[in-house]
Amino acid sequence: MAMMELAEPGTQPEYHFPPYVSTIARSPRMPLVLLPRAQMEQSGPVFGQGLIGERDNDLTVHHAGDPIGERILVHGRVLDETGRPVRGALVEVWQANAAGRYRHKVDTYDAPLDPNFAGGGRTLTDNNGCYWFKTIKPGPYPWGNHHNAWRPSHIHFSLFGAGILSRLVTQMYFPGDPLQPLDPIFNSIPDAAARARLISSLDMDRSESNYLLAYKWDIVLRGRADTPFEERKQ
Amino acid sequence: MSDRSVRIPASSQTVGPFFRIGLQYLIDRTHLPSIVPEGTIEIRGRVLDRDGLPVPDAMLEFWCGAPKLLSGRDAESGVPEGFRRVATDEKGEFALTIPRPVAEASSDAYLLVLVFARGLLRHLITRMYLEDEVRSDSDAVLLRVPPERRATLIARADEKQAGLYWWDVVLQGTGETVFFAW
Numbered sequence: 417m418a419m420m421e422l423a424e425p426g427t428q429p430e431y432h433f434p435p436y437v438s439t440i441a442r443s444p445r446m447p448l449v450l451l452p453r454a455q456m457e458q459s460g461p462v463f464g465q466g467l468i469g470e471r472d473n474d475l476t477v478h479h480a481g482d483p484i485g486e487r488i489l490v491h492g493r494v495l496d497e498t499g500r501p502v503r504g505a506l507v508e509v510w511q512a513n514a515a516g517r518y519r520h521k522v523d524t525y526d527a528p529l530d531p532n533f534a535g536g537g538r539t540l541t542d543n544n545g546c547y548w549f550k551t552i553k554p555g556p557y558p559w560g561n562h563h564n565a566w567r568p569s570h571i572h573f574s575l576f577g578a579g580i581l582s583r584l585v586t587q588m589y590f591p592g593d594p595l596q597p598l599d600p601i602f603n604s605i606p607d608a609a610a611r612a613r614l615i616s617s618l619d620m621d622r623s624e625s626n627y628l629l630a631y632k633w634d635i636v637l638r639g640r641a642d643t644p645f646e647e648r649k650q
Numbered sequence: 651m652s653d654r655s656v657r658i659p660a661s662s663q664t665v666g667p668f669f670r671i672g673l674q675y676l677i678d679r680t681h682l683p684s685i686v687p688e689g690t691i692e693i694r695g696r697v698l699d700r701d702g703l704p705v706p707d708a709m710l711e712f713w714c715g716a717p718k719l720l721s722g723r724d725a726e727s728g729v730p731e732g733f734r735r736v737a738t739d740e741k742g743e744f745a746l747t748i749p750r751p752v753a754e755a756s757s758d759a760y761l762l763v764l765v766f767a768r769g770l771l772r773h774l775i776t777r778m779y780l781e782d783e784v785r786s787d788s789d790a791v792l793l794r795v796p797p798e799r800r801a802t803l804i805a806r807a808d809e810k811q812a813g814l815y816w817w818d819v820v821l822q823g824t825g826e827t828v829f830f831a832w
Contacts, residue, residue, distance in 0.1 A: 422831055422832070423659065423832075424658050424659075427658055427659070427661055428661055428662055428772055429661065429662060429663075429771035429772055430771070431770065431771060431772060431774075433771060436664075436769070436771065438664075438768050438769030439769050439770070439771060440700075440769075441699045441700040441701060441703075441769070441821075441822060442699050442700070442705065442767060442768075442769035442770060442821045442822065443769070443770065443821065443822060444774065444821060444822055444826055444827075444829050445822055445823075445826065446799070446826050446828070448829050448830060448831035449794055449795055449828055449829070449830050449831065450794075450830075450831045451791060451794065451830055451831070452790070452794075455757075455790055455791050455794075456830075456832070457713070457715060457762050459713075459715050460713065461713060461729075461730045461732065461733035462730060463728050463729060463730070464727070464728035464729075465728060466727050466728030466729075467676070467679070467727070467728030467729055468728065495657060496657075497656065497657050497658075497659060498656055498657070499656055499657055508672050508673055508676075509672055510668060510669060510671040510672025510673070511671075511672075512668075518668040518671060519671060520667070520668040520670065520671055522667055522668070522707070523667075523668060534671065535671050535672070536671040536672035536673075536674075536675075537672065538672070538675070572663075572665070572666060572668075572669065572672060574665075574669075574672065574673060580713050580762060580764070581775075581832060582659075583711075583764060583773065584659070584660060584662060585662060585663070585664075585665045585766060585773060586660055586661060586662055586663045587663040587664075601663060601664060601771070602663075604663075604771045605661045610658065610661045611661070613658075613660060613661065614660065614661060614663070635660050636657045636658065636659050636660050637659060637660070638659040
């Protein structure tokens with residue numbers, strides 16, 4: 417019986433990773449149960465345009481004034497494992513402000529909140545699998561994992577592709593950030609090339625003179641988007 | 651042997667403690683109604699860690715599968731009826747309603763559940779079956795689970811309220827929930 421194909425070794429973090437202290441009491445220790453491929457879920461939710469407001473992918477326009485920080489465009493394509501675009505993929509993001517502060521009650525870092533920045537956004541990919549967000553570059557911030565621990569600048573991403581097994585929650589990083597080699601969350605991914613794939617690249621082609629810098633980040637989701645669930649079942 | 655993939659899927663990273671900033675809107679869109687509609691079940695439970703302590707910052711996504719549940723309402727709201735996103739409160743508790751799942755020939759009625767939290771570098775995948783709908787030896791997945799651990803996948807039917815089920819997710823330790831490799 418064909419078994420579920422698992423992730424390429426080293427490309428996904430292990431659940432138990434003690435340098436990231438919160439994994440210690442929250443990661444399962446019993447063996448994960450391997451299922452025959454036929455028993456794994458093929459279907460998944462498909463989201464519609466009704467979920468998305470017109471400017472939900474522009475994090476800079478929802479308040480009276482402009483947010484403080486480096487204005488940036490983050491864009492890219494969502495692709496499946498065969499390199500085909502994933503159309504209509506729901507992409508959700510959240511992030512800290514330019515000072516490294518989240519607008520969230522459990523963030524106790526004393527950096528200032530920005531009255532003009534909430535830090536959440538969402539969009540659906542277009543017919544070419546493309547997405548974009550306009551935002552400000554998030555700052556690094558301290559966290560309680562170990563003495564003098566600082567997270568590198570990052571934007572949280574949540575994606576739904578074709579089928580629930582393509583679900584992905586991850587973080588996008590910025591090029592040239594010296595905090596990355598020190599960060600246990602980033603370094604929980606054993607494979608260096610896989611870590612590098614979470615780092616966006618500066619994109620001068622999409623940057624706009626006197627206005628904003630652009631960063632490009634393509635995201636590969638598990639599975640194949642070209643075979644809808646209904647066809648695969650037959 | 652299936653065809654080899656040409657691209658390697660992106661690595662997972664934790665959802666962290668601040669996910670509500672970007673993900674709360676969909677929790678709100680699929681929130682608990684005051685009256686539980688017909689054909690719908692209610693699920694209540696907790697997420698617990700190794701020490702039995704509540705996990706107050708977990709997010710769960712429930713999927714009752716199948717395009718058969720798509721309806722005209724989905725197109726308007728943009729959210730399929732068979733999908734729910736919930737987050738735990740300060741007591742580690744969650745609650746939701748969702749269409750009652752349907753059994754098939756080789757599968758008892760179940761919901762697929764994804765578990766996200768600070769401290770989970772990759773989300774967990776599990777299933778929730780309904781106590782009063784589990785047939786003996788008919789579900790190919792339950793049969794692969796060691797018998798002594800099967801109960802962790804089965805939600806308990808409330809003794810008084812029909813359609814209400816209780817189900818806890820234990821991330822580690824005594825009574826650890828069965829999670830699937832993926």
